[in-house]
Every structure is written in C-alpha cells, then in structure tokens.
Amino acid sequence: MALEITDQSFQETVLNSDKPVLVDFWAVWCGPCRMLGPIIEEVANDFEGKAIVGKVDVDNNQQVSVDYGIRNIPTVLIFKNGEVVDKIVGVASKEVITEKLSAHL
DSSP states (O other): OOEEOOTTTHIIIIITOSSOEEEEEEOTTOHHHHHHHHHHHHHHHHTTTTOEEEEEETTTOHHHHHHTTOOSSSEEEEEETTEEEEEEESOOOHHHHHHHHHTTO
C-alpha cells in the first residue's frame, strides 16, 4: 500500500531514503488523480521492499507542493538520493510508471 507522506514526514521518508522513492502528488477532488490512485497502489505492491511508493495530498501538504513546483495534478516525482530523477505529469499507465521507477533501482 502506498505510504501517506506529509510536509512533516517528507524529509525523513523521501529525501533521506536509501531506496528510490516514487511520490504521487494528488487531491481528493481531482478526477484524474482518482484514476491514477489504483495504479499507484499496484506499483506500491509490486515494488515492496525495493522502492518506497507514497502519496502527498496537495491540499493538506502545501509546503512540499510549493517546494517542488507542483502546479498540475496528478504529478509523480521519482527521487533517488534526495534528488528528483524523473517526473510524470498527468495520468500514465502502470507500464510507464513501472519502467521509469525500475530504471532507478
């Protein structure tokens, strides 16, 4: 299951991780975000133990959203060693997301 990431937990969970981290920036009211949600959950299950997969609710965690210039949702960022190494804006297929995350394992 995807991990809920907050402004408070972002540093520890994402930036200090020794594994790649996929972060889905989303909101409850966002239709495309709801379409992407089940895909993110599947990716979280597939990569359990190999990568961290998490979600940031942009309405409740505005600082992280501002820090990373999130203007459109859903936006998926992939972090490695605390740096953004890939970005997907909009709904993407599980295959695309899996391929991008796998490239950073």
